[in-house]
Amino acid sequence: MTDPTTPAAEGQLPPYSGEDVTCGKCANVGAYTSYRAAGEHSSNEAPTWGRSAKGERLERSCSRCSFIWDEALVRPVDERTVIDDLQSDYDYPAACGNPHNEKPGGGAYDSAHD
Incomplete structure (x- = not known):
């Protein structure tokens, strides 16, 4: 299992951790998943007129505490x-x-x- 609180290497995201991921903040099992396009801001980022520096990714959100982290796309x-x-x-x-x-x-x- 990937620890969602551990920062990934520069430019790399941790792999998709599946449906039963454990939140690194509250230890709850289960998270929501949203696709984010390259340049799209995350739910927890302040909206700006500019594009986000983040690339294409899956945004995960704990179903209990709403902690948000990013993971890599699933292999095509x-x-x-x-x-x-x-x-x-x-x-x-x-x-x-x-x-x-x-x-x-x-x-x-x-x-x-x-």
Whole structure:
């Protein structure tokens, strides 16, 4: 687990610590996550007319004490692989009350094309 209170090396952020991260200030387990674009100010920064020097990152906020820290983005995943995995794990006809995979009016669905 990454300690969110430890400053990262110059220009580097600690890796994303997951859903069950422990807050370094109050020891609560759990934090909210918000995406921040490069130049976007953090929730705890005073708004200015200029851009923030911070790059693209995930802003974490403790769900109890609201302590805020930044973490690196999650490693990109091939979108096509994720979509294929989700579709293969979900039995559409059975989930919709059609366990025999039948089309209205007869015939069967071809899962590769329908």
